[in-house]
Amino acid sequence: MGRPPLGSTKFPAWVDLPVEWNYLDAFGHVNNTHYIRWFESARVAYLQGCELITWMKPDPVGPILASIECHYRRPLYFPDTVRIGARAEEIGRSRMVLYHMVYSLQQREIVADGRSYVVLFDYHRERPTRIPDEDRQRIEQFEATAVSLEEPTA
Amino acid sequence: MGRPPLGSTKFPAWVDLPVEWNYLDAFGHVNNTHYIRWFESARVAYLQGCELITWMKPDPVGPILASIECHYRRPLYFPDTVRIGARAEEIGRSRMVLYHMVYSLQQREIVADGRSYVVLFDYHRERPTRIPDEDRQRIEQFEATAVSLEEPTA
Amino acid sequence: MGRPPLGSTKFPAWVDLPVEWNYLDAFGHVNNTHYIRWFESARVAYLQGCELITWMKPDPVGPILASIECHYRRPLYFPDTVRIGARAEEIGRSRMVLYHMVYSLQQREIVADGRSYVVLFDYHRERPTRIPDEDRQRIEQFEATAVSLEEPTA
Amino acid sequence: MGRPPLGSTKFPAWVDLPVEWNYLDAFGHVNNTHYIRWFESARVAYLQGCELITWMKPDPVGPILASIECHYRRPLYFPDTVRIGARAEEIGRSRMVLYHMVYSLQQREIVADGRSYVVLFDYHRERPTRIPDEDRQRIEQFEATAVSLEEPTA
Numbered sequence: 221m222g223r224p225p226l227g228s229t230k231f232p233a234w235v236d237l238p239v240e241w242n243y244l245d246a247f248g249h250v251n252n253t254h255y256i257r258w259f260e261s262a263r264v265a266y267l268q269g270c271e272l273i274t275w276m277k278p279d280p281v282g283p284i285l286a287s288i289e290c291h292y293r294r295p296l297y298f299p300d301t302v303r304i305g306a307r308a309e310e311i312g313r314s315r316m317v318l319y320h321m322v323y324s325l326q327q328r329e330i331v332a333d334g335r336s337y338v339v340l341f342d343y344h345r346e347r348p349t350r351i352p353d354e355d356r357q358r359i360e361q362f363e364a365t366a367v368s369l370e371e372p373t374a
Numbered sequence: 375m376g377r378p379p380l381g382s383t384k385f386p387a388w389v390d391l392p393v394e395w396n397y398l399d400a401f402g403h404v405n406n407t408h409y410i411r412w413f414e415s416a417r418v419a420y421l422q423g424c425e426l427i428t429w430m431k432p433d434p435v436g437p438i439l440a441s442i443e444c445h446y447r448r449p450l451y452f453p454d455t456v457r458i459g460a461r462a463e464e465i466g467r468s469r470m471v472l473y474h475m476v477y478s479l480q481q482r483e484i485v486a487d488g489r490s491y492v493v494l495f496d497y498h499r500e501r502p503t504r505i506p507d508e509d510r511q512r513i514e515q516f517e518a519t520a521v522s523l524e525e526p527t528a
Numbered sequence: 529m530g531r532p533p534l535g536s537t538k539f540p541a542w543v544d545l546p547v548e549w550n551y552l553d554a555f556g557h558v559n560n561t562h563y564i565r566w567f568e569s570a571r572v573a574y575l576q577g578c579e580l581i582t583w584m585k586p587d588p589v590g591p592i593l594a595s596i597e598c599h600y601r602r603p604l605y606f607p608d609t610v611r612i613g614a615r616a617e618e619i620g621r622s623r624m625v626l627y628h629m630v631y632s633l634q635q636r637e638i639v640a641d642g643r644s645y646v647v648l649f650d651y652h653r654e655r656p657t658r659i660p661d662e663d664r665q666r667i668e669q670f671e672a673t674a675v676s677l678e679e680p681t682a
Numbered sequence: 683m684g685r686p687p688l689g690s691t692k693f694p695a696w697v698d699l700p701v702e703w704n705y706l707d708a709f710g711h712v713n714n715t716h717y718i719r720w721f722e723s724a725r726v727a728y729l730q731g732c733e734l735i736t737w738m739k740p741d742p743v744g745p746i747l748a749s750i751e752c753h754y755r756r757p758l759y760f761p762d763t764v765r766i767g768a769r770a771e772e773i774g775r776s777r778m779v780l781y782h783m784v785y786s787l788q789q790r791e792i793v794a795d796g797r798s799y800v801v802l803f804d805y806h807r808e809r810p811t812r813i814p815d816e817d818r819q820r821i822e823q824f825e826a827t828a829v830s831l832e833e834p835t836a
Contacts, residue, residue: 223441223491237546241572242565242713246706246760247432252439253704256410257550264549268607278401285406287377289443298708299576337377391700395726396561396719398554400606405550411704418703422761452554453730531749531799555740560747564718586709593714595685597751645685 223291226333227319230366231305233266236325239300250296255332256288259320262306263336266318270362272355275340281349284341286315290334300326305369306336308359314348315339316359323369330369377445380487381473384520385459387420390479393454404450409486410442413474416460417490420472424516426509429494435503438495440469444488454480459523460490462513468502469493470513477523484523531599534641535627538674539613541574544633547608558604563640564596567628570614571644574626578670580663583648589657592649594623598642608634613677614644616667622648622656624667631677638677685753688795689781692828693767695728698787701762712758717794718750721782724768725798728780732824734817737802743811746803748777752796762788767831768798770821776810777801778821785831792831 237258245251267275267283275283296302303323310317315337322332342349391412399405421429421437429437450456457477464471469491476486496503545566553559575583575591583591604610611631618625623645630640650657699720707713729737729745737745758764765785772779777799784794804811 235546237548238543238569240545240565240569242568242707242715244708245704246708246710247436248708251414251704252442253407253410253414256407256442257548260405260407260550261546261548282401285446287443287445288406288410289441291441292439389700391702392697392723394699394719394723396553396559396722399550400552400554400556402554407550411702414704415700415702555744559722560750561715561718561722564715564750568713568715590709593754595751595753596714596718597749599749600747 226330227309227321229321229323229330229368229370231307231321231369232362232366233262233269233307234303234305234369235261235265236301236303237261239296239298239302241298244298250298252290252292255290255292255322255334258302258304258322259288259290259334259336262304262320263318263338266306270358272358278341278343280344281340281342283338285336286339287337288334290332292332294324294327294329294331296324296331300324302331303369307366308363309335311351311356311359314350316351321369328370380484381463381475383475383477383484383522383524385461385475385523386516386520387416387423387461388457388459388523389415389419390455390457391415393450393452393456395452398452404452406444406446409444409446409476409488412456412458412476413442413444413488413490416458416474417472417492420460424512426512432495432497434498435494435496437492439490440493441491442488444486446486448478448481448483448485450478450485454478456485457523461520462517463489465505465510465513468504470505475523482524534638535617535629537629537631537638537676537678539615539629539677540670540674541570541577541615542611542613542677543569543573544609544611545569547604547606547610549606552606556605558606560598560600563598563600563630563642566610566612566630567596567598567642567644570612570628571626571646574614578666580666586649586651588652589648589650591646593644594647595645596642598640600640602632602635602637602639604632604639608632610639611677615674616671617643619659619664619667621658624648624659629677636678688792689771689783691783691785691792691830691832693769693783693831694824694828695724695731695769696765696767696831697723697727698763698765699723701758701760701764703760706760712760714752714754717752717754717784717796720764720766720784721750721752721796721798724766724782725780725800728768732820734820740803740805742806743802743804745800747798748801749799750796752794754794756786756789756791756793758786758793762786764793765831769828770825771797773813773818773821776812778813783831790832
């Protein structure tokens with residue numbers, strides 16, 4: 221995995237989160253682990269915005285995070301607020317790839333991007349399960365509402 | 375990025391860390407963000423074991439985490455202790471790829487693996503810098519000491 | 529220490545922070561440790577609002593957290609946003625007691641309160657140092673601007 | 683609350699936890715919030731050691747953390763391992779006060795102490811409930827096994 225080019229800045233879901241002072245580590249910038257938590261908050265915002273409410277708990281089906289990746293582009297400092305986006309980059313049989321971007325409102329720059337590889341899982345049968353057609357439609361409709369993270373109205 | 379096959383279980387550096395109760399999230403298993411912190415602790419154990427001491431602070435050169443990836447293979451529960459390994463998978467001009475594995479002592483299974491893409495950075499010139507030959511030699515010698523994470527003597 | 533009565537809801541400094549999904553623990557409510565981080569963010573907001581800028585780093589004098597206490601009044605859930613206040617309850621020779629309150633915007637209830645016991649420390653002489661008169665004046669003027677956490681304009 | 687004197691170093695329950703690199707904040711020492719998590723891990727070790735297994739989940743009765751306090755005595759650095767103790771300081775009708783101490787194996791010094799105020803709660807009736815006699819006996823027997831945190835055999 222090299223460092224892939226940045227994707228488009230248009231997202232249907234995002235969340236604004238303040239950088240807290242103690243996110244800084246001994247190097248004086250925001251520690252890398254916080255970005256992964258931010259991706260999770262953006263995923264949850266996606267599921268909520270998309271009304272994929274059955275995905276919010278593991279009963280009887282629910283999402284499993286299969287893989288995560290993050291590319292750190294610029295350091296982040298305190299104080300700042302980050303806007304983290306999530307959009308569906310790919311929808312497979314039981315798998316969905318969400319693309320994320322972290323935009324610094326202070327720097328007005330994209331500071332990181334990455335992907336969550338999510339699998340819809342049947343907790344009773346203990347195996348991946350097909351994403352229902354109704355959910356696919358919700359996802360498609362939701363994706364059509366995307367706006368740029370950098371817009372003041374986002 | 376699909377889910378790549380697991381690599382070898384032999385590592386020159388590792389760290390044993392207990393799963394704490396509050397690593398569990400509302401789904402009842404260890405939240406995905408903790409693995410990324412564990413990778414960082416394994417990277418630090420690698421730098422220490424390898425005596426790459428100039429890499430421990432950003433002055434005048436130091437490591438930057440360029441990218442991270444993690445593949446979640448099995449859920450983790452409390453109580454448990456995880457053994458997290460780090461080994462150099464690739465050493466480029468200014469970049470080093472560290473491969474990580476998370477082994478559950480309770481389950482006796484590999485529960486996750488992933489990679490850290492680290493770049494040696496010159497903080498004065500603000501650009502990547504060549505990994506010194508002396509450091510390459512240390513890395514090669516250190517890698518020759520690898521043992522399996524699953525061995526009781528690890 | 530029993531559970532003391534709540535103080536007034538008027539604060540000169542506060543910060544609004546969203547509850548993130550992974551703040552929930554296996555009991556399904558926000559884990560107790562997050563409140564302590566929120567107190568820290570409210571302390572930093574206090575130092576910034578009060579322009580106690582020399583307190584922001586440990587050179588040559590800076591604040592040390594001597595003690596912390598938190599009283600948990602009600603459980604918190606996701607989603608929610610908390611407003612955390614900080615005000616000076618007591619200013620001694622070298623010590624300042626900050627009182628904190630955590631207000632849930634969702635529940636419209638105070639969910640926790642507590643105190644930070646901060647000491648101004650001289651890092652060269654390695655001992656507590658007197659809070660300068662200029663800083664005392666800033667604190668008094670800042671305290672005069674307090675408004676209720678529960679007000680929509682807060 | 684001033685800074686009370688340290689209690690005895692004898693504890694029936696304790697847990698050894700490594701200081702991880704990213705516990706350091708921008709001041710270069712372990713951030714205050716980690717101690718509160720360590721107290722929680724020591725409480726869980728107490729419940730496990732004491733076999734208060736019905737206290738491990740909120741159904742139908744379970745513990746609630748009513749208040750917490752922590753006194754920071756000395757800064758902590760990386761690398762280190764901390765030993766965190768828990769003992770019952772007081773057992774009331776429905777309330778138990780646990781006293782905690784954090785001992786640095788590297789510094790061979792007590793770096794912090796504090797208390798958890800725990801209430802046994804009936805989640806069906808939504809009110810505190812009396813600690814059963816059987817649990818009181820377990821607690822008394824467990825307390826009789828206390829040894830010093832500073833002993834190499836701890």
